[in-house]
Amino acid sequence: MKNTVLTLLGIITLIGLLNLLANFGLFGSGGGAVAGSAGEYDYRALSPQQMDSLGFRAIAEEEGLEISENGEINFPKEMVDKIAKSNMLPRTIIEVEKDGGWEFVAVTSDNFYIFRRAK
Numbered sequence: 001m002k003n004t005v006l007t008l009l010g011i012i013t014l015i016g017l018l019n020l021l022a023n024f025g026l027f028g029s030g031g032g033a034v035a036g037s038a039g040e041y042d043y044r045a046l047s048p049q050q051m052d053s054l055g056f057r058a059i060a061e062e063e064g065l066e067i068s069e070n071g072e073i074n075f076p077k078e079m080v081d082k083i084a085k086s087n088m089l090p091r092t093i094i095e096v097e098k099d100g101g102w103e104f105v106a107v108t109s110d111n112f113y114i115f116r117r118a119k
Contacts, residue, residue: 042118044116046096048111048112048113053071054092054095055089055092056083058091058092058095059079059091060075063079097115100117102116103116
């Protein structure tokens with residue numbers, strides 16, 4: 001019985017030590033690889049206002065509407081459905097993804113849109 005307890009204690013200690021070494025990145029693909037994978041991407045966060053601006057500009061350019069020097073766009077009333085948030089958001093995400101190889105990742109709880117691309 002005493003040998004079994006000592007054997008189990010030795011195995012647990014060995015596994016704990018190996019796990020610690022893996023987390024320090026000395027061998028294996030433990031925590032060091034996870035921390036290193038964050039360094040393989042560039043991240044970009046866009047506010048809701050930035051996303052709306054990109055979406056409105058993309059739709060205005062597609063429809064041939066004039067954009068003033070101040071960035072103001074006058075949309076006709078017939079385009080209300082096209083510029084609704086639910087219809088414009090997928091289009092805006094596609095526009096950002098086309099601009100430099102960005103990939104949509106997530107939306108935060110405060111509506112910031114997170115994109116990433118490989119370095």
